[in-house]
Amino acid sequence: MTIEDVIKKSxxxxxxxxxxxxxxxxxxxxxxxxxxxxxxxLSGLPFGIHKMRLILIPRGMDT
Incomplete structure (x- = not known):
């Protein structure tokens, strides 16, 4: 892992x-x-929407 990766990912x-x-x-x-x-x-909104979508609509399942 390079310094660039550390900066970009963390x-x-x-x-x-x-x-x-x-x-x-x-x-x-x-x-x-x-x-x-x-x-x-409001502070948790951008971080929680993605996880809510994953929980409510699982992949490979019928909606």
Whole structure:
């Protein structure tokens, strides 16, 4: 594994996740407090949709 692979497969996705969590937390601040439910919902949305699709519509099965 080269340094390029390490950067592409671990550092960039981690940096994106940190940025995404920070951005959604900043957006969700209402009067100085973060609405925890909506922050968890919005920050997990891009990561959970793919897994939901895999669970609900398995490959090789009839829908």
């Amino acid at each position: 550092i960039l996705p981690l940096a994106f996740m940190v940025f995404w969590f920070w951005m959604t937390k900043t957006i969700m601040k209402v009067s100085g407090k973060t609405d925890l439910f909506w922050w968890i919902f």
